Amino acid sequence: MSWLPPDDEDDDAFGFDESDVRIRPNPKGTRPRTKTRPDHGDAVVGRVLSVDRGRYTVMADEDGAEERVITTTRARELRREAIVTGDRVDVVGDTTGEEGTLARIVRIRPRTTLLRRSADDTDQVERVIVANADQLMIVIAAADPEPRARLVDRYLVAAYDAGIAPLIVVTKTDLADPGPFLANFAALDVPVVRSARGAWPLAELAPILDGHTTVAVGHSGVGKSTLVNALVPGTDRAVGVVNAVTGRGRHTSSSTVSLRVPTGGWIIDTPGVRSFGLGHIDPANVLRAFTDLAEVAADCPRGCTHLADAPDCALDEAVASGRLRADRVDDFRRLLSSLAG
CATH class of the missing domain: 3.40.50.300 (P-loop containing nucleotide triphosphate hydrolases)
Incomplete structure (x- = not known):
């Protein structure tokens, strides 16, 4: 015979009444939220040396009297921003670098490249x-x-x-x-x-x-x-x-x-690679890596794509005259085609 729970009127049999019901508090609290954030004026400046599964190794006080390597995590407000090796960051919390300590990156300084x-x-x-x-x-x-x-x-x-x-x-x-x-x-x-x-x-x-x-x-x-x-x-x-x-x-x-x-x-x-994708780069910028071709391409008609089928492309004229090597122009056009396509 299977067990069935008692009806509501039988709650007294288990010793329960209304005072036994717990009211869950408001999980968000009653304090109004604010967009004001601390300025972290006491933050320590550091260089990110490596990144490993949410932990960042940072050198603080670089070239200073108290140079030290500390382990950090990121602040919640930076969860959508990538922190990479080479970044200059502001760090707060326990920045002593002692074993077992964990500081927090609160700001990424402007990047130069x-x-x-x-x-x-x-x-x-x-x-x-x-x-x-x-x-x-x-x-x-x-x-x-x-x-x-x-x-x-x-x-x-x-x-x-x-x-x-x-x-x-x-x-x-x-x-x-x-x-x-x-x-x-x-x-x-x-x-x-x-x-x-x-x-x-x-x-x-x-x-x-x-x-x-x-x-x-x-x-x-x-x-x-x-x-x-x-x-x-x-x-x-x-x-x-x-x-x-x-x-x-x-x-x-x-x-x-x-x-x-x-x-x-x-x-x-950096880890060795066998390919290096450039899908994020504007094809118009590719010519900057071929300075020898860029000088010749300056004489191309307006809107020239510099591809093999481009009419009146100055690169073709330079190859025909011996000013440019054909294999060099071919390498440039293959790279340009892969980006355009």
């Missing part, structure tokens, strides 16, 4: 990689894996779009001569640093990095994180090898981290 990418050229959603960098160090290998001109072009487009000065570092020069590949960018006035046989070009890179915040990017397996480990001893960034079958590098570094270079400046190591 933003390096962005998208998943692919059809994705209009931008993903911010780093903030406040003023140099982009494009690391390529002379071989194993083979360098890709179009990937370097994409890095250059992203750098010029963000207002960041690019430079190219070539590794594994003992495996192949990078000269023919670098000829693709000879007219762009981009500084190039080559590794010597069996040694990193640390002495040459030191004055270039000093006084700057440099973000390192590159195809998986080119030796980018190994170079960062050489520049900042004791960092122990994960490194990997190139797959002998596919010729592709294996993803090793999985996070973006900002590191202080002992000889001066900061370097931000």
